[in-house]
Amino acid sequence: MQNLLNPEYYLSAEIWQAEREQIFSKLWQYAGHAAQLAQPNDWILANIAGREVVVQNFAGELRAFSNVCSHRFSAIRSKPCGHGPLQCPYHHWTYNKEGVPRGIPLRNQFSELADPGAIEKLALERWAVDRCGGLVFVRLAREGQSLREFLGATYPAMQAASESLIKVVREFEYTIEANWKVVIQNTLELYHIVAVHPRSFGKGMNYKQLASLRQVDELVAPPHIVYRAESIAAVAPTPPPVTLRTLLQRILLSIIRPARNMANDGVRRKLNPGLFSRAGGAVHFGIFPCFNFAISGLGLATELVYTPLSAERTRVRVRNWAPGLQNLNLIEKALMRWRQATDANFTRIIVDEDVLANEAVQRGLHNKGATLLSSGLLSEDEHKVHRFQTFYLEAMAAHEAARPS
Numbered sequence: 001m002q003n004l005l006n007p008e009y010y011l012s013a014e015i016w017q018a019e020r021e022q023i024f025s026k027l028w029q030y031a032g033h034a035a036q037l038a039q040p041n042d043w044i045l046a047n048i049a050g051r052e053v054v055v056q057n058f059a060g061e062l063r064a065f066s067n068v069c070s071h072r073f074s075a076i077r078s079k080p081c082g083h084g085p086l087q088c089p090y091h092h093w094t095y096n097k098e099g100v101p102r103g104i105p106l107r108n109q110f111s112e113l114a115d116p117g118a119i120e121k122l123a124l125e126r127w128a129v130d131r132c133g134g135l136v137f138v139r140l141a142r143e144g145q146s147l148r149e150f151l152g153a154t155y156p157a158m159q160a161a162s163e164s165l166i167k168v169v170r171e172f173e174y175t176i177e178a179n180w181k182v183v184i185q186n187t188l189e190l191y192h193i194v195a196v197h198p199r200s201f202g203k204g205m206n207y208k209q210l211a212s213l214r215q216v217d218e219l220v221a222p223p224h225i226v227y228r229a230e231s232i233a234a235v236a237p238t239p240p241p242v243t244l245r246t247l248l249q250r251i252l253l254s255i256i257r258p259a260r261n262m263a264n265d266g267v268r269r270k271l272n273p274g275l276f277s278r279a280g281g282a283v284h285f286g287i288f289p290c291f292n293f294a295i296s297g298l299g300l301a302t303e304l305v306y307t308p309l310s311a312e313r314t315r316v317r318v319r320n321w322a323p324g325l326q327n328l329n330l331i332e333k334a335l336m337r338w339r340q341a342t343d344a345n346f347t348r349i350i351v352d353e354d355v356l357a358n359e360a361v362q363r364g365l366h367n368k369g370a371t372l373l374s375s376g377l378l379s380e381d382e383h384k385v386h387r388f389q390t391f392y393l394e395a396m397a398a399h400e401a402a403r404p405s
């Protein structure tokens with residue numbers, strides 16, 4: 001298969017601007033998890049298409065606004081999440097759920113505000129916000145598909161997979177010196193894992209074993225890519241750093257192996273969101289263009305949010321999520337805590353390894369630049385990269401049509 005995107009797509013500031021208009025401003029973008037917005041006055045801050053957006057719970061209702069105060073344009077929120085009324089930290093203007101400043105200190109000193117309707121004109125810029133299970137999305141375009149239409153066939157599965165998650169086990173962020181499509185494409189193929197992941201996925205693996213790994217398409221839901229990698233989670237679990245606690249958990253679980261197996265079955269029965277026809281592996285949701293969400297049979301999830309910062313820089317935020325453990329017995333809880341620590345550690349190593357590979361690709365694209373004769377090749381294992389590129393070109397079609405030939 002031919003690679004469909006030439007190097008210009010990964011280097012050009014003009015194409016990145018067009019992507020902002022054609023893709024990131026038009027489509028629903030993941031903003032955060034509803035567990036962080038559970039209580040009235042909980043809020044999160046998200047970067048949507050290069051714009052800061054604050055999502056706030058107003059007495060149970062979610063609203064999304066530009067993070068810019070109408071008074072003299074201070075950012076209202078400066079942390080990723082928090083709790084409190086929507087109040088600007090500069091002069092304490094406080095906004096209601098319509099985005100209108102209802103609390104203005106020394107209000108009678110603003111002569112313009114005596115006019116009827118003047119206050120409403122100061123309303124914050126408001127965006128569409130909706131949720132699928134525990135996943136909260138924002139859309140900057142005034143018109144467009146509903147979130148349910150956008151997620152299509154993935155909607156029920158994403159809803160089931162995300163609803164039970166209540167706790168962030170671990171969270172970290174990177175800035176990667178690479179175009180966002182380099183980063184996304186890397187998440188869509190396993191061909192690189194022997195070479196790039198010697199400490200995680202690819203540990204002790206050769207290419208013959210790699211070829212036998214099964215990846216099953218779960219759903220056909222263009223432009224999203226959903227698949228189940230059946231055995232990859234079992235390939236090389238990487239233990240977390242040794243602490244007294246992890247050591248005790250490990251000893252406990254290895255001494256009582258039968259109990260461990262029972263615990264595994266018990267957890268699967270109680271926490272598996274029903275996505276798994278067979279045991280093992282993980283279901284990966286690649287929500288177009290830039291949001292990845294994976295969930296294992298034990299109900300543990302990993303969320304990767306990729307935010308393009310420029311044509312050649314991408315931020316990735318990784319969160320490992322866990323469900324509530326209240327229905328589990330003691331051994332099942334110990335197993336889950338162990339797996340939470342293991343999975344979080346495993347994710348960190350994988351992302352570390354991928355960052356280096358992504359940055360090497362970006363440097364290579366630079367060196368080759370427009371002189372590249374062939375646009376590259378894709379193997380069968382990389383067919384999902386081809387699909388992503390096809391969806392991407394379709395989404396960009398309006399822009400392409402408008403470009404001078």
Ligand code: FES
Nearest residue numbers: 069071072088091
């Ligand atoms: S800039 Fe926000 S209250 Fe003054």
Ligand SMILES: [Fe+2]
Nearest residue numbers: 186196197354
């Ligand atoms: Fe990787």
